[in-house]
Amino acid sequence: MNRIQVIQGIINRKNFTFYMEIGIFRCKTFIQVRCKKKIGVDPSYSLSLYKRIRWYLSNLTNFSNMFFKETSDVFFNKRKQLLEQRPIDIAFVDGKHTHEQSLKDVLNVLKYLRDDGVIIMHDSNPSSKAHATKAKSWEEAESLEVEGWTGSWCGDVWKTAVYLRVNRKDLNVFVLNTDSGLSIITRKSAYNYLDEDEQISLSGIEIEKLNYSDLESNRKSFLNLKEINYFQTFLDKLKV
Numbered sequence: 001m002n003r004i005q006v007i008q009g010i011i012n013r014k015n016f017t018f019y020m021e022i023g024i025f026r027c028k029t030f031i032q033v034r035c036k037k038k039i040g041v042d043p044s045y046s047l048s049l050y051k052r053i054r055w056y057l058s059n060l061t062n063f064s065n066m067f068f069k070e071t072s073d074v075f076f077n078k079r080k081q082l083l084e085q086r087p088i089d090i091a092f093v094d095g096k097h098t099h100e101q102s103l104k105d106v107l108n109v110l111k112y113l114r115d116d117g118v119i120i121m122h123d124s125n126p127s128s129k130a131h132a133t134k135a136k137s138w139e140e141a142e143s144l145e146v147e148g149w150t151g152s153w154c155g156d157v158w159k160t161a162v163y164l165r166v167n168r169k170d171l172n173v174f175v176l177n178t179d180s181g182l183s184i185i186t187r188k189s190a191y192n193y194l195d196e197d198e199q200i201s202l203s204g205i206e207i208e209k210l211n212y213s214d215l216e217s218n219r220k221s222f223l224n225l226k227e228i229n230y231f232q233t234f235l236d237k238l239k240v
Ligand SMILES: C[S@@+](CC[C@H](N)C(=O)[O-])C[C@H]1O[C@@H](n2cnc3c(N)ncnc32)[C@H](O)[C@@H]1O
Pocket: 021, 022, 023, 024, 025, 026, 027, 028, 029, 030, 041, 042, 043, 044, 045, 070, 071, 072, 073, 094, 095, 096, 097, 101
């Protein structure tokens, strides 16, 4: 099960009609997701004519897409009016792969997310130290020539999942162990009964001081990591 199936599963279960994606790159996920209204934000996305024709014809929801060629910070600063028109139902956060920016993106989305909305944050469970290289971009991560580099890169986005678990008791946060780790974030006020995560004492953890070996030794508790078969349990619990 990959990110597209997870996103689509939630959209279908909740009958969501407004999807936002931060970091759309070549639009692989963005154009395959089926949702009535979709907003894509990325300062340097591309969408080839071939893909545009092929995917638009096979997924008609694409005709109402809105693209914003700008960073998420610029978007949230400039587009308040658009965002205030209607709340976001579901957001996929997959922009700059740093803890700082992914946290900022999640917090900004939360301002405009409907009460029972869902945020999915990609790259939350790096599988190796190289995969978790701290850098500002993929190019910078590659240039560091770290041992074990394969070209696949999550950065330190995982720290945002830990940060939210430690500091935001108003949120349910778990990470699905698939597709480099998908954090699923919802509000407890809407889904109180989902609060199953073991509250292993994460309090007092200084996120900035954590490194990859800390994650390796505490992966399950830090991330509230769930295997993919938990996804159906999660869907069953979402109110329609
Ligand atoms: C891993 S790619 C996204 C992949 C895409 N979500 C998918 O599933 O196919 C990351 C993208 O984030 C974009 N990005 C980097 N910094 C960003 C920012 N501050 N705001 C929005 N997008 C950003 C990059 O341009 C890049 O295209």
